[in-house]
Amino acid sequence: MKKENFIENILNSTNGITKISPSDTLLNKIYSKIEENKPINNSLKWFIAASIIVLISLNIGVLTYSNTKTNQQSELSPLMTTTNNQLY
Amino acid sequence: MQKKQFDLAALYQTHKVLVYNVALNYLQNIEDAEEVTQDVFVKIHLSLSDFKEESSLKTWIYRIAINQCLDFIKKKNSKKRFYVFGKKSENELEYNNSSNFEHPGILLENQENAKILFKVINTLPENQKTAFILAKVDGLSNTEVAEIMELSISAIESLVFRAKKNLKEKLTTKFEEYHKKK
Secondary structure (H helix, E strand, C coil), rough: CCCHHHHHHCCCCCCCCCCCCCCCCHHCCCCCCCCCCCCCCCCHHHHHHHHHHHHHHHHHHHHHHHHHHHCCCCCCCHHHCCCCCCCC | CCCCCHHHHHHHHHHHHHHHHHHHHHCHHHHHHHHHHHHHHHHHHHHHHCCCCCCHHHHHHHHHHHHHHHHHHHHHHHHHHHHHHHCCCCCCCHHHHHCCCCCCCCCCHHHHHHHHHHHHHCCCHHHHHHEEEEEEECCHHHHHHHHHCCCCCHHHHHHHHHHHHHHHHHHHHHHHHHHHHH
């Protein structure tokens, strides 16, 4: 009998439970969480992609320009070595 | 497809108590319940346009809240395992077994008994725990619980019956232990 009472009292302990409201600041926290999780908009994505492409093409351009310049210099260099001002 | 327009603030005002109390009954910790409530509303905000209206909005929100609670428990358990390097718990819900949670909505004279009840509820298998909390703590009808859990009414009746049977067995053990100590 004692055991049954113990069990019944525990099982019925949630009778008359009242619903609780969350704190008032919770909605603001939700808004800031939504802001944090906001996906980047499409125009920004395209702007970043375009900037990367421009940077890469600029790099390639500079590299090819400097390569042709060094090639021209190396073509001249044998001439430079043979033509000296030494008199024998 | 046109996105459904909705006012998050209004939705929050209507359903905040529902979500918060489900989380509180499930997690038995005020900070955790607030965190899960935030996550539930962020999820609602992100996926309301995908809501197919096959069930009521309330049922859909209940499902999100329960799933979020289960995910939270799993995450917390895995973190705990990572830090402790202990053996894997037999029950995913074991993490809050040690807690001495005092539910703020429970009558003062029932607080001690409710503490024992919540401890024992946490040892139940996931489905039995959900059915018992929704039916017996949250006070929903079996039809509503069946809709939320996407099961038949008879399956819910059986889950609640088994949950009660398990609880009685565990409480019997607790009673015997308590009297041995005395």
